[in-house]
Amino acid sequence: MSQAMYQASVPVFKQMLGSLAAVLAKGEAHAQARGFEPAVLLQGRLFPDMFALTKQVQVACDFAKGVCARLAGVEVPSVEDKEQSFADLQARIAQTLAFIESLDAAKFTDAASREIIVRPGTPKERRFQGQDYLLHYGLPQFFFHITTSYNILRHQGVDLGKKDYMGVY
Numbered sequence: 001m002s003q004a005m006y007q008a009s010v011p012v013f014k015q016m017l018g019s020l021a022a023v024l025a026k027g028e029a030h031a032q033a034r035g036f037e038p039a040v041l042l043q044g045r046l047f048p049d050m051f052a053l054t055k056q057v058q059v060a061c062d063f064a065k066g067v068c069a070r071l072a073g074v075e076v077p078s079v080e081d082k083e084q085s086f087a088d089l090q091a092r093i094a095q096t097l098a099f100i101e102s103l104d105a106a107k108f109t110d111a112a113s114r115e116i117i118v119r120p121g122t123p124k125e126r127r128f129q130g131q132d133y134l135l136h137y138g139l140p141q142f143f144f145h146i147t148t149s150y151n152i153l154r155h156q157g158v159d160l161g162k163k164d165y166m167g168v169y
Helices: 002-034 053-072 086-101 130-155 162-166
Strands: 115-118 126-129
Touching (some): 002 053, 002 086, 002 130, 002 162, 053 086, 053 130, 126 130, 130 162
Antiparallel strands (some): 115 126
């Protein structure tokens, strides 16, 4: 089962973070080609009560590293949310990819049945078995933020399609 949990997590996060990096590159090129400040896209939102693009990318990266770390039974790396440019976001994605790529599949032994506790000791504490955590919480959260990032850029006129969203698989 360790191989299955590894395969259902790390390669999926890698694929989608790769597509996110490519989508962001298209967004930056779009701003440059049209001569407007990249901050217009970076602060773009789909609705006023939703996170801006920058925060969407940060949260997607946080879910990728957090889910993989918890499933592997290692400490979740802490990263300060200080990105202010496309280059900063690309570096955040690269850092996240480097971390999840460093995790050995053997660390995922018993990940399906491992108890995962998120927000421990708070009123929002949630307990999961590893498989449920991945399939019913971690991946849906991650995909929400990846999709919203894509949609913010698409809504702002960046020429994107399904192939961009899917990335290389």
